[in-house]
Amino acid sequence: MAHTETQVSPGLWALAWRRLRTDHVAMLALAIVVAFLVALVLSASGLIAANWADEVGVNYAPPTFVGAQSAAERGASPIEPGAVEAPPPENPLDPLKDVLRELRASAGTAQPVIVNDYGIPDPIGPELAEVRAELAKGGAAKAAVARKETLPFGADKWGHDILLKTIKGAETSIVVGLVSALLATFLGTVFGAFSGYFGGKVDDLFNWFYSIFTSVPYLLLILAVAAVLQQKGVVTIVLILGLTGWTGTYRLIRAEYLKHKNREYVWAADAIGASHMRKMFTHIFPNVSHVALVQVSILVVGFIKSEVILSFLGFGVPVGTVSWGSMLNEAQNELILGKWWQLAAASVAMAILVTAFSLFTDALRDALDPKLK
Numbered sequence: 001m002a003h004t005e006t007q008v009s010p011g012l013w014a015l016a017w018r019r020l021r022t023d024h025v026a027m028l029a030l031a032i033v034v035a036f037l038v039a040l041v042l043s044a045s046g047l048i049a050a051n052w053a054d055e056v057g058v059n060y061a062p063p064t065f066v067g068a069q070s071a072a073e074r075g076a077s078p079i080e081p082g083a084v085e086a087p088p089p090e091n092p093l094d095p096l097k098d099v100l101r102e103l104r105a106s107a108g109t110a111q112p113v114i115v116n117d118y119g120i121p122d123p124i125g126p127e128l129a130e131v132r133a134e135l136a137k138g139g140a141a142k143a144a145v146a147r148k149e150t151l152p153f154g155a156d157k158w159g160h161d162i163l164l165k166t167i168k169g170a171e172t173s174i175v176v177g178l179v180s181a182l183l184a185t186f187l188g189t190v191f192g193a194f195s196g197y198f199g200g201k202v203d204d205l206f207n208w209f210y211s212i213f214t215s216v217p218y219l220l221l222i223l224a225v226a227a228v229l230q231q232k233g234v235v236t237i238v239l240i241l242g243l244t245g246w247t248g249t250y251r252l253i254r255a256e257y258l259k260h261k262n263r264e265y266v267w268a269a270d271a272i273g274a275s276h277m278r279k280m281f282t283h284i285f286p287n288v289s290h291v292a293l294v295q296v297s298i299l300v301v302g303f304i305k306s307e308v309i310l311s312f313l314g315f316g317v318p319v320g321t322v323s324w325g326s327m328l329n330e331a332q333n334e335l336i337l338g339k340w341w342q343l344a345a346a347s348v349a350m351a352i353l354v355t356a357f358s359l360f361t362d363a364l365r366d367a368l369d370p371k372l373k
Contacts, residue, residue, distance in 0.1 A: 003125035017369040026363030032356035036174060037194040043171040057155035058147045059321050074332035118313045124337065154341035164170065165322055172323035174353070176237050177308045181299035183242030184337045193280050195250070198256025206250070213247050222306065223315070232318040237310060241303045256288035264285025290365035297361035301354045326348050 020026050042048045062069055148155075153163040195206035213221065225240045260266065261284065269283045304324065310316040311325035323348045331343035 007215070007224065008329060016364065019367040022342055022361060022365075023363050026360055028041065029356040029363070032352065033360055036170060036353050036356075038173050039167055040174050043167055049164045049167040050170075052168040052320065053160060055159035056148060056152045057159045058149055058163055058335070059155070059157050060090065061147075061149060061151050061155035061159065061161055062335070062339075063154040064152050065148045065342050066150070066154075067281065079127075090335040110171065117196065153345050154339075156342055157339075162342055162345045165342075166324075166349050169322045169324045169327050169346065170349060170353075172317055172321060173304050173307060173325065173350070176235060176241070176323070177300045177304040180238045180241035180245065180303040181296050183238065184245035184303075185249050185292055185296050187242070187283075188295065189253050192250040192253025193257055193285070195262050196254040196275070197280050199258075203254075206254075210247055210250055213244065215307035218244070219309070222310070223313070224316040232315070234321075237307060240310070240315075241306055245303065249299075252291050252295065253288060256291055257284060257286055260284045260287055286368070290368045293361050293365050293368070298356050299356055304354070305349060 020030075022194040039048070043050075053300050060069070095163055147159055151161050151163070153166070154162070155162060156165065191206050191209075195203045196269070221244050222240055225244055226236070229236050230237065236344060257280075261279075266279055266283060269279050274283065307316060308325035308328050311323065316329075317323050318327055327342055330348065331340075334340075
């Protein structure tokens with residue numbers, strides 16, 4: 001008896017993957033996004049960029065292709081730390097010169113005046129000099145590591161490697177942007193699905209909730225939630241952005257469910273006894289998933305920018321944590337001094353990720369759209 005093989009038609013995601021493989025731009029964008037995600041995992045595990053806070057270069061060390069700068073170009077003080085400032089010469093026209101001479105004589109030998117890096121007399125300079133001498137003795141066994149004059153992508157004002165700092169900042173910014181976008185899209189999709197599918201009082205309830213959030217300016221709403229949470233950190237930023245950014249997704253998903261709930265395939269699912277949840281998320285959602293994917297792409301871009309705003313206003317990442325937002329915040333002061341490499345590194349990395357993510361989600365939206373064959 002011959003064995004008859006059962007032909008199984010490919011599912012929605014199998015068809016989408018088949019379409020994506022023929023789109024070379026989408027596959028290149030996917031490779032870039034995956035590369036960023038791999039760098040995120042390696043950075044979080046400490047395999048790369050774990051020593052981003054080490055001071056490996058001189059202050060404002062330029063990129064290698066620019067060349068080394070002099071101390072004056074770096075903004076360093078011409079007065080060496082620990083320099084002893086000679087007492088000012090006596091002014092013969094000073095009416096108090098005799099009094100000052102007596103005071104100096106009564107005080108005995110004057111203590112040398114120690115100036116700091118900025119040329120300002122330091123009252124505790126001698127004590128600090130003794131501490132530095134003790135530390136130098138304790139660290140004599142360690143080989144001194146000379147700071148580099150140039151680095152591949154330059155250094156910031158503390159001498160941190162910009163390349164390692166950008167990789168470590170990507171870990172924070174990608175987590176904030178992606179997780180916040182997923183949270184906001186999830187809330188907007190669930191709320192929109194219930195509102196559009198059931199209608200009536202359920203729709204009125206969610207519309208009332210939606211109106212409250214949209215009636216408050218977005219920036220003020222973010223600051224209000226940040227003030228309520230009163231805590232800095234990545235989780236706090238994710239909650240701030242995720243709990244305030246779902247309104248746009250809700251509006252679009254609600255409109256799609258209002259349109260699809262009366263389609264023939266939904267009636268057929270109802271005829272075979274499918275539950276409301278199954279009809280909402282098994283039958284209708286695959287036909288509107290492209291809308292949610294586009295919203296994820298838009299929100300990732302917007303939330304990375306919002307993280308910059310929160311960091312600038314003091315509600316962003318805490319001290320000791322680096323992100324693209326904190327790098328751009330630092331770069332605004334460096335740019336006045338002509339130090340552009342930190343701004344360029346963070347901006348280029350953000351532009352590459354955002355562009356690749358947008359191209360991939362657009363291609364995935366087209367591949368999942370049942371109207372496009």
